[in-house]
Amino acid sequence: MNRPSRPTVPQPVSAWLQAHPQLAHALPAPDEEWTVREQDMIGDSAHGVLREHGGVRKVGETRCKDGNGAVAVWQVTEAVAAFVEHNVTEPSLTPCGHTGVVNLGDTYTCQTETCDARFDRETALEVLKS
Ligand SMILES: [Zn+2]
Structure with a gap:
């Protein structure tokens, strides 16, 4: 079995992470599940970048606390976590x-x-x- 090479993150994601080191280090661990509302410090625009380029993955849905409708549940990818650990200096x-x-x-x-x-x-x- 081929050992996967070092995980890579798409360039827009790595650029965002390096431009926002404080947020990058505040991202939830890859084994944590969260909704955008719980992680409001990430914000919609940042989440948009991560989502669009595969920095986060949708792992399910949960009910909104305040009524009807479902919201997506997300996880940060391992690749993003590894990239932050090795390539983003904590400010x-x-x-x-x-x-x-x-x-x-x-x-x-x-x-x-x-x-x-x-x-x-x-x-x-x-x-x-x-
Ligand atoms: Zn202050």
Whole structure:
């Protein structure tokens, strides 16, 4: 039996994963089943990329909690999980758990618009260099 070669992910998926390292590392493990609603941090557009190019696979359907209709249940593929593990560097996080550093003059904040965290220059440099 041929041992499958290292799993590959389609280029649009690998490009997306590398452009969104924080999300890539937050994706559910391949053995977890989830709906898009449960994984709202993935978002519809990101899920669209993953779905369209085989980064996630539909494994079933479940009933909507709020009534009628079924929603798809998904799994992240092994190939995507392996790609993230080996090829996507986990971004260093700010003290508030986000990414990016924005200079506000006297203080610094992260790139998450809704976040009010402030930290000093020393901390900002730590985030940037790690
Ligand atoms: Zn923040």
